[in-house]
Amino acid sequence: MLNLILFGPPGSGKGTQAIKLAEAYDILHISTGDLFRSEMKNETELGLEAKSYMAKGKLVPDAVTIGMLRNKVESTRDVQGYIFDGFPRTINQAEALDSLLSSLGQDISGLIALEVDEQEIVDRLLLRGRDSGRADDRDESVIRKRLRVYEEETSPVFEYYDNQNKANKVNGMGTVGDIFSRLKELIDTLPR
């Protein structure tokens, strides 16, 4: 099994690359952001709760996020691996993911952090806000808040996997194709 975590700040290209990698390696792409947006679109209770946090650039509480992720993994057991995009975003979520995979006799093959300059991130997200209308991408103060939340709550997850010798960094600047090639080169060296 190839179980990857695609890591990095908002706008670093996780979603963009995860779609391509899932296809290239025939593994299932799970994006917690996409799952929340789908719940919001369907106006479910979970979606309404998530919306209040996402609109402010905050993380949705761990209990909600972990439960949703667990349901998704447990209902998709017949796959050759997963690419987790936007999860885990806290140490609690990382511990929950490790224990979930271990209960299934699996583990994380590697975490890959995409490194992108902050100004490039803000430019990418404002552009997406204009094109897609995503509410959390339209307001620069919400984008800056998401970047602060990433530094404070999410970046420690890198060290958590570094302590397991599973954390890797890839340059996330350049064209989508160049970054995809760099990612594949690294993934081909990971255990599975």
Ligand code: B4P
């Ligand atoms: P996400 O949906 O995960 O969104 P994101 O961090 O903004 O990054 P995304 O993956 O979508 O963007 P990408 O970098 O691919 O999270 C949204 C919110 O959901 C969070 O703020 C939080 O509230 C909540 N949430 C999600 N998961 C959670 C969790 N585990 N716990 C708690 N809360 C959670 O791309 C950005 C833009 O850059 C795109 O427009 C893309 O086209 C462009 N782009 C990509 N690569 C490029 C390149 N090489 N050059 C130029 N542009 C590029």
